[in-house]
Amino acid sequence: METLQFLMEGFAVALTPTNLLLALCGAFLGTLIGALPGLGPANGVAILIPLAFTLGLPPESAMILLTSVYAGAMYGGRISSILLNIPGDEPAMMTCLDGYPMAKNGKAAEALAVSAIASFIGGLIGTIGLILLAPILARFALTFGPAEYFALFVLAFATLGGITGKNPMKTVVAATLGIMISTVGIDISTGTQRYTFGVLELYEGIDFILAIVGLFAISELLLFIEERAGKGRALIQVGKLKLSMKDIYSILPTTFRGGILGFVAGVLPGAGASLGSFIAYTLEKKALGKKGRFGEGDMRGVAAPEAGNNGASSGALVPMLTLGVPGSGTTAVLLAMLISLNITPGPLMFTQNADIVWGVIAALLIGNLLLLVLNIPMIGVFVKVLSVPPMYLLPMVTMIAFVGIYSISHSTFDLYFMVAFGVAGYILRKLEMPLVPIILGMLLGPEMEKNLGHAMIISDGNWGILWGTPLAVGLWLVAGLGLILPYLIGPILRHRMRNAIKEDAVSD
Amino acid sequence: MKFKQSLSLLAAAAFSVSAMAWEPSGRVECIAPADPGGGWDFTCRSVGNVMEELGMVPGSVQTTNMAGAGGGVAFAHTVSKRNDDSKLLVAASTATTTRLAQQQFPGMNAGMVKWVGALGADYGIIAVSQDSDYENLNDLMDAVKADPRSVKFAGGSANGGWDHLKVLIAAKAAGAGSLPSIPYLSYNNGGEAMTQVIGGHVDAFTGDISEATGFIDSGDLRVLAVLAEERLPGKFGNIPTAREQGIEALGPNWRGFYMPTNADPEAKEYWVNAIDELYASDEWKAVMARNGLIPFHPPADEFEAFVTQQVDDIETLSREIGLLR
Numbered sequence A: 001m002e003t004l005q006f007l008m009e010g011f012a013v014a015l016t017p018t019n020l021l022l023a024l025c026g027a028f029l030g031t032l033i034g035a036l037p038g039l040g041p042a043n044g045v046a047i048l049i050p051l052a053f054t055l056g057l058p059p060e061s062a063m064i065l066l067t068s069v070y071a072g073a074m075y076g077g078r079i080s081s082i083l084l085n086i087p088g089d090e091p092a093m094m095t096c097l098d099g100y101p102m103a104k105n106g107k108a109a110e111a112l113a114v115s116a117i118a119s120f121i122g123g124l125i126g127t128i129g130l131i132l133l134a135p136i137l138a139r140f141a142l143t144f145g146p147a148e149y150f151a152l153f154v155l156a157f158a159t160l161g162g163i164t165g166k167n168p169m170k171t172v173v174a175a176t177l178g179i180m181i182s183t184v185g186i187d188i189s190t191g192t193q194r195y196t197f198g199v200l201e202l203y204e205g206i207d208f209i210l211a212i213v214g215l216f217a218i219s220e221l222l223l224f225i226e227e228r229a230g231k232g233r234a235l236i237q238v239g240k241l242k243l244s245m246k247d248i249y250s251i252l253p254t255t256f257r258g259g260i261l262g263f264v265a266g267v268l269p270g271a272g273a274s275l276g277s278f279i280a281y282t283l284e285k286k287a288l289g290k291k292g293r294f295g296e297g298d299m300r301g302v303a304a305p306e307a308g309n310n311g312a313s314s315g316a317l318v319p320m321l322t323l324g325v326p327g328s329g330t331t332a333v334l335l336a337m338l339i340s341l342n343i344t345p346g347p348l349m350f351t352q353n354a355d356i357v358w359g360v361i362a363a364l365l366i367g368n369l370l371l372l373v374l375n376i377p378m379i380g381v382f383v384k385v386l387s388v389p390p391m392y393l394l395p396m397v398t399m400i401a402f403v404g405i406y407s408i409s410h411s412t413f414d415l416y417f418m419v420a421f422g423v424a425g426y427i428l429r430k431l432e433m434p435l436v437p438i439i440l441g442m443l444l445g446p447e448m449e450k451n452l453g454h455a456m457i458i459s460d461g462n463w464g465i466l467w468g469t470p471l472a473v474g475l476w477l478v479a480g481l482g483l484i485l486p487y488l489i490g491p492i493l494r495h496r497m498r499n500a501i502k503e504d505a506v507s508d
Numbered sequence B: 001m002k003f004k005q006s007l008s009l010l011a012a013a014a015f016s017v018s019a020m021a022w023e024p025s026g027r028v029e030c031i032a033p034a035d036p037g038g039g040w041d042f043t044c045r046s047v048g049n050v051m052e053e054l055g056m057v058p059g060s061v062q063t064t065n066m067a068g069a070g071g072g073v074a075f076a077h078t079v080s081k082r083n084d085d086s087k088l089l090v091a092a093s094t095a096t097t098t099r100l101a102q103q104q105f106p107g108m109n110a111g112m113v114k115w116v117g118a119l120g121a122d123y124g125i126i127a128v129s130q131d132s133d134y135e136n137l138n139d140l141m142d143a144v145k146a147d148p149r150s151v152k153f154a155g156g157s158a159n160g161g162w163d164h165l166k167v168l169i170a171a172k173a174a175g176a177g178s179l180p181s182i183p184y185l186s187y188n189n190g191g192e193a194m195t196q197v198i199g200g201h202v203d204a205f206t207g208d209i210s211e212a213t214g215f216i217d218s219g220d221l222r223v224l225a226v227l228a229e230e231r232l233p234g235k236f237g238n239i240p241t242a243r244e245q246g247i248e249a250l251g252p253n254w255r256g257f258y259m260p261t262n263a264d265p266e267a268k269e270y271w272v273n274a275i276d277e278l279y280a281s282d283e284w285k286a287v288m289a290r291n292g293l294i295p296f297h298p299p300a301d302e303f304e305a306f307v308t309q310q311v312d313d314i315e316t317l318s319r320e321i322g323l324l325r
Helices: A002-014 A017-035 A041-054 A059-084 A090-143 A146-158 A168-182 A208-227 A245-267 A273-291 A299-315 A317-323 A329-340 A347-352 A354-375 A379-386 A390-409 A412-430 A436-458 A463-467 A470-507 B002-018 B039-053 B069-081 B094-101 B137-146 B162-173 B190-198 B209-218 B234-238 B265-280 B282-291 B300-320
Strands: A185-187 A192-194 B028-032 B061-065 B088-093 B113-129 B153-155 B184-186 B204-208 B221-226 B252-260
Touching: A002 A017, A002 A059, A002 A090, A002 A354, A017 A041, A017 A059, A017 A354, A017 A379, A041 A059, A041 A208, A041 A329, A041 A390, A059 A090, A059 A299, A059 A329, A059 A354, A059 A379, A090 A245, A090 A273, A090 A299, A090 A317, A090 A347, A090 A354, A090 A379, A146 A436, A146 A463, A146 A470, A168 A436, A208 A329, A208 A390, A208 A412, A208 A436, A245 A273, A245 A299, A245 A317, A273 A299, A299 A317, A317 A329, A317 A347, A329 A436, A347 A354, A347 B190, A347 B209, A390 A412, A436 A463, A436 B184, A463 A470, B028 B039, B028 B069, B039 B061, B039 B088, B039 B252, B039 B265, B039 B282, B069 B088, B069 B094, B069 B113, B069 B252, B088 B094, B088 B113, B094 B162, B094 B252, B094 B300, B113 B137, B113 B162, B113 B190, B113 B209, B113 B265, B113 B300, B137 B162, B137 B221, B153 B162, B153 B190, B162 B184, B162 B204, B162 B300, B190 B204, B190 B209, B190 B221, B204 B209, B209 B221, B252 B265, B265 B282, B265 B300
Parallel strands: B028 B061, B028 B088, B153 B184, B153 B204
Antiparallel strands: A185 A192, B088 B252, B113 B204, B113 B221, B113 B252
């Protein structure tokens, strides 16, 4: 009942004309960004952070804009999967398997519509899950002391590579890089400066936002300049939509199962949306067995992963909002944004910043509805955008990045820093180094260090405190599993994924 | 209070005489040494507005944000590049004096600028969770005296920062020995620290009264003492001071300004008097009431001495806990 009341207050925040407009803009821009191959949701949110600062938005509006972008990017990822057989982002990979064959069979419009409906239902299930679970977990989060937090951060690092991660060593290197960057500045546990070399600008450490915008947005521009990808892409023609109520009805059970599975996968720290769509697709394929024609353009093969990744995107917000531990790369970027808005995620946020938390949740519900409306009648617009040459899009992105970063601190030093991160991001991408673990390392590293220090102070140096409570032991066990499972199951799963894609290619 | 008022009347009278000598013309700048939205930014903007209302400045006061090194970038800028600027004010607070005392601004000290005045404060508190066994500050300090490691404190500043120092000020005033062994857990902000105290993981919270308002209202946090000279006005009136519990501990986090030391001497006098007059105005009282600022205003001629004393005290404390050598 209390939750319902908070939700109503959240709607009051989200339904003000400005915030509603921002949600609409965010949903639209998010879909666009998601649709462009290469620009995933994490990049999308990172690129639009400066926009929020440029506009000088209050915290709740800034968060509403960015979560709408996030939800939109999850929708958008499917468009290029279906039309180009290139996933717009990693979670949309599984949508290629049945989406592209459907499009080749002249059913592109149907595939896009079915996936939009599945995304909507998945997103709705995920958001309802978030509404039910988050307040409970927020209250439970008070029982997290330094030892439990330390175990939780270990868990987040352990599951970082995730099951879909390609090269675990590169993930480790990237996360370590992030932790190294985060050690610059004052060490709050001792009050001493580390790696500042007497440069005053470094005393407060390196801002996450600078690193994020530099690594993602600026490196994107550099890559583009190198590729000179001035041409648009050849697209499959989208025909007239012929979708009956019977078709929609037939995908419903699949969609519900996918949404719930996705949500659960999303809640696990580190796992995220890719796992959500993958689990939803493979389990659905198993469940239906011979009744389905998965891989040949089965509508349910489009619905399952889309419901899965949209459920997971809301699920990943649960640990981010309640514990301050991001469940995925994109939520890590959102977390950095919250911190730079001077808001501390965690159990406190639900009491101290209730308007922001519930405003964002209400905005997710509204955003989902807006996205469904945007994505069925207006699908033609997004399809056209796919053929817009990036030479017009990227300069805009760069301009927004510079203006936005400058408007945060009015410091040219920060701009140089951002460019330096951009160049570093470009080099790392050339080395096929994943960028998201760098951000997670920057965010989680200092917290892990701090909580270890605190646990030691509380226990007077007794390491036993780290596994002193059942909760801590449980977290250590999950962390252990998270570390070992990818090595046991990962190769098998990846092998199957590859096979599935190969089979698909053969059946063309 | 009466004494202070008559003093500021005197100062206002003096101001009207000296105003003939020097008056700002053109643009007046106020540097907030942090990003928009924080305390320093608030000091600059609200004081700038009231100065305009009272006609103390010809045009408007322009606020410039210059973040970095907890105020160090702005301090260095003032000392090295603007040292004779007569129309520059820089927002400062106890955080500034703490960093100066601990030599966190390399090669710089409090004597390099002219301290103009303070316009209010946020007071330090020591609080425990609602279900804690400690009923008053003496209970808590007795436990610290018996075993310095028995009470763990959490606060929102770095080790050696202002929140940590308040614990040490109180413990020292209560007569506790071995200050360095009192455990202090530093968090990124007061909110995180309070969560840990309310969750029962840490024994006591040290911070400012403004950041704890939400939890005081909800009843989760019990404030054992406020580190002020007398009880705070308004709804905080039922919180006892440390002083009335027999512990002479004061922890005002004041808000005020410094300016370049080589500015025109008449200009320096003008700004000192202007702050005095502004503090006495109804317009400023309304700003303080709206934003939860608590009265704090050392007389104009005593402010520099107050800052010097605060820097010395913090330096001594920092040496005692081994942060400075």
